[in-house]
Amino acid sequence: EADIYQTPRYLVIGTGKKITLECSQTMGHDKMYWYQQDPGMELHLIHYSYGVNSTEKGDLSSESTVSRIRTEHFPLTLESARPSHTSQYLCASSEWRGSGTEAFFGQGTRLTVV
Amino acid sequence: QKEVEQDPGPLSVPEGAIVSLNCTYSNSAFQYFMWYRQYSRKGPELLMYTYSSGNKEDGRFTAQVDKSSKYISLFIRDSQPSDSATYLCAMTETLWWQNFVFGPGTRLSVLP
Numbered sequence: 026e027a028d029i030y031q032t033p034r035y036l037v038i039g040t041g042k043k044i045t046l047e048c049s050q051t052m053g054h055d056k057m058y059w060y061q062q063d064p065g066m067e068l069h070l071i072h073y074s075y076g077v078n079s080t081e082k083g084d085l086s087s088e089s090t091v092s093r094i095r096t097e098h099f100p101l102t103l104e105s106a107r108p109s110h111t112s113q114y115l116c117a118s119s120e121w122r123g124s125g126t127e128a129f130f131g132q133g134t135r136l137t138v139v
Numbered sequence: 140q141k142e143v144e145q146d147p148g149p150l151s152v153p154e155g156a157i158v159s160l161n162c163t164y165s166n167s168a169f170q171y172f173m174w175y176r177q178y179s180r181k182g183p184e185l186l187m188y189t190y191s192s193g194n195k196e197d198g199r200f201t202a203q204v205d206k207s208s209k210y211i212s213l214f215i216r217d218s219q220p221s222d223s224a225t226y227l228c229a230m231t232e233t234l235w236w237q238n239f240v241f242g243p244g245t246r247l248s249v250l251p
Contacts, residue, residue, distance in 0.1 A: 029182075067143070068183075068227070068241040115182050128239075130182030 028052050031116050031131035038106055038138055046101045046134045048116030057099040058128070060115040061085060068115065074099060106138045142166055145228055145242030154251050158215040162228035162242045165209065169230040169240075172204050174213045177225045177244065186226075187213065218249045 029050040038044055050057065055076040060068040070083030074093040088110070089103050099118075103110055113135050119128040145162045152158055160174075171190055175183035187202040189195045189211075195202045201214040211230070215222055228242040 031182075065243060065246075067141075067243040070239075117182070127185050127188070130184065132182050133180070135180075 029116060029118055029129050029131045031114075031134050033134060034132060035135050036137070038136070040105075040107055040138055042106050044103050044106055044136070046103075046114055046116075046136070048099045048101070048131055049097050050099075050118045050129070051097060052118060052120065052129065053096065054118035054120050054129075055096065056119045057093070058117045058119070059083075059089075059091060059099070059101050060117065061087070062113045062115055062133070064113075072101065106136075108138045110138050111136060143228065143230060143240050143242040146245050147243070148245040149248060150245060151248045151250060152218055154218060154220060154249055156218050156249070158218050158222070158247060158249075160213040160215075160226050160228075160245050160247070162211050162230075163209055164211075164230060164240075166230075166232070166240075167206070167209065168232040169206075169209075171231050171233075172202070172211050173229040173239075174200075174202055175227040175229060175241075177227060179224075183227055215247075218247075220249050220251050223248045 032047045057074045059072040062068045069085035071085045071087040072091040074080050080091050113133050115133045116131040117128045143164045173188050174186045176186050177183040189202045192204045192206045199216045203212040225244040225246045227244045229239045231239045
Protein backbone atom coordinates (compact mmCIF):
# COMPACT_ATOMS: atom_id res chain seq x y z
CA GLU A 26 0.00 0.00 0.00
CA ALA A 27 1.25 3.47 -0.92
CA ASP A 28 2.51 5.75 1.84
CA ILE A 29 0.50 8.80 0.97
CA TYR A 30 -2.11 10.10 3.36
CA GLN A 31 -4.92 12.57 3.09
CA THR A 32 -6.91 14.15 5.89
CA PRO A 33 -9.71 14.55 6.52
CA ARG A 34 -11.37 11.71 4.58
CA TYR A 35 -14.75 13.43 4.72
CA LEU A 36 -15.59 17.06 5.39
CA VAL A 37 -18.90 18.90 5.47
CA ILE A 38 -18.50 22.64 5.84
CA GLY A 39 -20.53 25.82 5.49
CA THR A 40 -20.23 28.32 2.66
CA GLY A 41 -17.57 30.97 3.19
CA LYS A 42 -15.36 28.92 5.48
CA LYS A 43 -11.64 28.57 4.93
CA ILE A 44 -10.46 24.98 4.69
CA THR A 45 -7.16 23.18 4.22
CA LEU A 46 -6.93 19.66 2.87
CA GLU A 47 -3.81 17.89 4.05
CA CYS A 48 -1.61 15.54 2.02
CA SER A 49 1.57 13.87 3.19
CA GLN A 50 3.82 11.22 1.65
CA THR A 51 6.71 9.34 3.19
CA MET A 52 8.26 8.07 -0.04
CA GLY A 53 10.50 11.08 -0.67
CA HIS A 54 8.88 11.81 -4.03
CA ASP A 55 9.65 15.19 -5.53
CA LYS A 56 6.52 15.45 -7.67
CA MET A 57 3.12 15.86 -6.08
CA TYR A 58 -0.33 16.57 -7.51
CA TRP A 59 -3.88 17.50 -6.59
CA TYR A 60 -6.75 16.17 -8.70
CA GLN A 61 -10.47 16.84 -8.53
CA GLN A 62 -12.83 13.97 -9.31
CA ASP A 63 -16.61 14.22 -9.60
CA PRO A 64 -18.69 10.99 -9.64
CA GLY A 65 -18.43 9.22 -13.00
CA MET A 66 -16.09 11.87 -14.34
CA GLU A 67 -12.42 11.91 -15.19
CA LEU A 68 -9.71 13.18 -12.87
CA HIS A 69 -8.79 16.79 -13.47
CA LEU A 70 -5.41 18.15 -12.44
CA ILE A 71 -5.74 21.34 -10.38
CA HIS A 72 -2.22 21.81 -8.96
CA TYR A 73 1.18 20.18 -9.11
CA SER A 74 4.66 20.62 -7.70
CA TYR A 75 8.12 19.61 -8.92
CA GLY A 76 9.61 19.92 -5.45
CA VAL A 77 10.07 22.25 -2.49
CA ASN A 78 9.01 25.84 -3.25
CA SER A 79 7.62 24.79 -6.64
CA THR A 80 3.86 25.04 -7.36
CA GLU A 81 2.01 25.18 -10.67
CA LYS A 82 -1.63 25.38 -11.71
CA GLY A 83 -3.08 22.47 -13.63
CA ASP A 84 -5.57 22.30 -16.45
CA LEU A 85 -8.67 22.81 -14.36
CA SER A 86 -9.30 26.32 -13.18
CA SER A 87 -9.46 26.29 -9.43
CA GLU A 88 -9.97 28.83 -6.68
CA SER A 89 -7.70 26.84 -4.42
CA THR A 90 -4.04 27.43 -3.57
CA VAL A 91 -1.23 25.07 -2.59
CA SER A 92 2.13 25.30 -0.88
CA ARG A 93 5.20 23.06 -0.83
CA ILE A 94 7.45 24.03 2.05
CA ARG A 95 8.55 20.48 2.78
CA THR A 96 9.03 17.57 0.38
CA GLU A 97 6.56 15.37 2.18
CA HIS A 98 3.74 17.89 2.62
CA PHE A 99 1.46 19.43 -0.04
CA PRO A 100 -1.62 21.06 1.50
CA LEU A 101 -4.46 22.53 -0.55
CA THR A 102 -6.38 25.55 0.76
CA LEU A 103 -9.75 27.03 -0.15
CA GLU A 104 -10.01 30.56 1.25
CA SER A 105 -13.80 30.73 0.97
CA ALA A 106 -15.62 27.48 0.31
CA ARG A 107 -18.66 27.46 -2.01
CA PRO A 108 -21.15 24.71 -2.92
CA SER A 109 -19.47 24.47 -6.35
CA HIS A 110 -16.36 23.20 -4.55
CA THR A 111 -18.23 20.05 -3.50
CA SER A 112 -16.20 17.18 -4.97
CA GLN A 113 -13.62 14.54 -4.21
CA TYR A 114 -10.02 15.74 -4.00
CA LEU A 115 -7.21 13.29 -4.65
CA CYS A 116 -3.55 13.86 -3.83
CA ALA A 117 -0.82 11.93 -5.62
CA SER A 118 2.97 11.73 -5.79
CA SER A 119 5.17 10.18 -8.44
CA GLU A 120 8.59 8.78 -9.08
CA TRP A 121 10.60 7.70 -12.11
CA ARG A 122 11.25 3.96 -12.18
CA GLY A 123 13.60 3.28 -15.04
CA SER A 124 10.97 1.56 -17.15
CA GLY A 125 8.39 4.21 -16.52
CA THR A 126 6.64 6.32 -14.00
CA GLU A 127 3.99 5.56 -11.43
CA ALA A 128 1.81 7.86 -9.43
CA PHE A 129 0.61 6.83 -6.00
CA PHE A 130 -2.72 8.21 -4.88
CA GLY A 131 -4.07 8.97 -1.45
CA GLN A 132 -7.51 7.80 -0.32
CA GLY A 133 -9.08 11.12 -1.19
CA THR A 134 -11.01 13.79 0.68
CA ARG A 135 -14.70 13.99 -0.03
CA LEU A 136 -15.72 17.62 0.48
CA THR A 137 -19.29 18.83 0.79
CA VAL A 138 -19.98 22.56 1.04
CA VAL A 139 -23.45 23.41 2.25
CA GLN B 140 -14.96 15.71 -28.37
CA LYS B 141 -13.12 14.64 -25.23
CA GLU B 142 -9.45 13.79 -25.57
CA VAL B 143 -9.97 10.36 -23.99
CA GLU B 144 -13.22 8.42 -24.19
CA GLN B 145 -14.03 5.31 -22.23
CA ASP B 146 -16.89 2.82 -22.36
CA PRO B 147 -19.34 4.32 -19.88
CA GLY B 148 -20.54 1.17 -18.21
CA PRO B 149 -21.56 0.14 -15.71
CA LEU B 150 -20.64 -3.37 -16.68
CA SER B 151 -21.91 -6.46 -14.83
CA VAL B 152 -20.46 -9.89 -15.52
CA PRO B 153 -20.61 -13.30 -13.82
CA GLU B 154 -17.61 -14.59 -11.93
CA GLY B 155 -15.13 -16.29 -14.26
CA ALA B 156 -16.04 -14.20 -17.29
CA ILE B 157 -13.50 -12.50 -19.55
CA VAL B 158 -13.87 -8.73 -19.30
CA SER B 159 -12.83 -6.23 -21.95
CA LEU B 160 -12.47 -2.56 -20.98
CA ASN B 161 -11.71 -0.03 -23.69
CA CYS B 162 -10.56 3.54 -24.26
CA THR B 163 -10.22 5.59 -27.41
CA TYR B 164 -8.23 8.78 -27.75
CA SER B 165 -7.74 11.55 -30.25
CA ASN B 166 -4.15 12.70 -29.62
CA SER B 167 -1.82 10.65 -31.83
CA ALA B 168 1.18 11.88 -29.81
CA PHE B 169 0.21 9.83 -26.75
CA GLN B 170 2.91 7.21 -26.14
CA TYR B 171 2.46 6.05 -22.56
CA PHE B 172 -0.69 4.29 -21.44
CA MET B 173 -1.82 3.21 -18.00
CA TRP B 174 -4.72 1.43 -16.40
CA TYR B 175 -5.75 2.30 -12.86
CA ARG B 176 -8.21 0.50 -10.62
CA GLN B 177 -10.23 2.49 -8.13
CA TYR B 178 -12.27 0.81 -5.42
CA SER B 179 -15.18 2.68 -3.93
CA ARG B 180 -14.07 5.46 -1.56
CA LYS B 181 -10.38 4.82 -2.32
CA GLY B 182 -7.74 6.47 -4.48
CA PRO B 183 -6.73 4.93 -7.84
CA GLU B 184 -3.97 2.30 -7.88
CA LEU B 185 -1.82 1.42 -10.89
CA LEU B 186 -2.61 -1.90 -12.57
CA MET B 187 -0.71 -1.88 -15.84
CA TYR B 188 1.67 0.38 -17.70
CA THR B 189 2.53 0.12 -21.42
CA TYR B 190 4.64 2.08 -23.83
CA SER B 191 3.62 2.41 -27.50
CA SER B 192 1.76 -0.35 -29.35
CA GLY B 193 1.61 -3.99 -28.31
CA ASN B 194 0.45 -6.28 -25.55
CA LYS B 195 1.54 -6.63 -21.95
CA GLU B 196 0.42 -9.38 -19.63
CA ASP B 197 0.45 -9.51 -15.85
CA GLY B 198 -1.32 -12.46 -14.29
CA ARG B 199 -5.01 -12.32 -15.21
CA PHE B 200 -4.63 -8.86 -16.76
CA THR B 201 -3.58 -8.04 -20.34
CA ALA B 202 -3.15 -4.50 -21.62
CA GLN B 203 -3.31 -3.93 -25.35
CA VAL B 204 -2.42 -0.78 -27.28
CA ASP B 205 -3.24 -0.14 -30.94
CA LYS B 206 -1.82 3.27 -31.78
CA SER B 207 -2.93 3.08 -35.42
CA SER B 208 -6.54 2.91 -34.25
CA LYS B 209 -5.96 5.09 -31.17
CA TYR B 210 -7.49 2.35 -29.08
CA ILE B 211 -6.40 0.66 -25.86
CA SER B 212 -7.91 -2.25 -24.00
CA LEU B 213 -7.61 -4.01 -20.69
CA PHE B 214 -8.63 -7.68 -20.56
CA ILE B 215 -9.37 -9.44 -17.29
CA ARG B 216 -9.44 -13.24 -17.42
CA ASP B 217 -11.26 -15.39 -14.90
CA SER B 218 -12.83 -12.32 -13.32
CA GLN B 219 -13.38 -12.36 -9.56
CA PRO B 220 -15.77 -10.43 -7.31
CA SER B 221 -12.69 -8.65 -5.95
CA ASP B 222 -12.20 -7.15 -9.43
CA SER B 223 -15.35 -5.10 -8.90
CA ALA B 224 -14.16 -1.50 -9.13
CA THR B 225 -13.93 1.45 -11.48
CA TYR B 226 -11.18 1.15 -14.09
CA LEU B 227 -9.54 4.32 -15.38
CA CYS B 228 -7.33 4.60 -18.42
CA ALA B 229 -4.68 7.32 -18.49
CA MET B 230 -2.24 8.40 -21.17
CA THR B 231 0.41 10.99 -21.92
CA GLU B 232 2.89 12.15 -24.55
CA THR B 233 5.70 12.36 -22.04
CA LEU B 234 6.49 10.91 -18.66
CA TRP B 235 5.62 14.12 -16.90
CA TRP B 236 2.61 13.28 -14.78
CA GLN B 237 1.15 16.72 -15.00
CA ASN B 238 0.40 15.95 -18.63
CA PHE B 239 -1.52 12.73 -18.01
CA VAL B 240 -5.08 12.66 -19.32
CA PHE B 241 -7.56 10.34 -17.63
CA GLY B 242 -10.66 8.68 -19.02
CA PRO B 243 -13.88 8.97 -16.98
CA GLY B 244 -13.71 5.34 -15.89
CA THR B 245 -15.81 2.21 -16.35
CA ARG B 246 -17.52 0.71 -13.32
CA LEU B 247 -17.27 -3.08 -13.30
CA SER B 248 -19.27 -5.45 -11.10
CA VAL B 249 -18.34 -9.13 -11.02
CA LEU B 250 -21.22 -11.13 -9.62
CA PRO B 251 -20.52 -14.32 -7.63
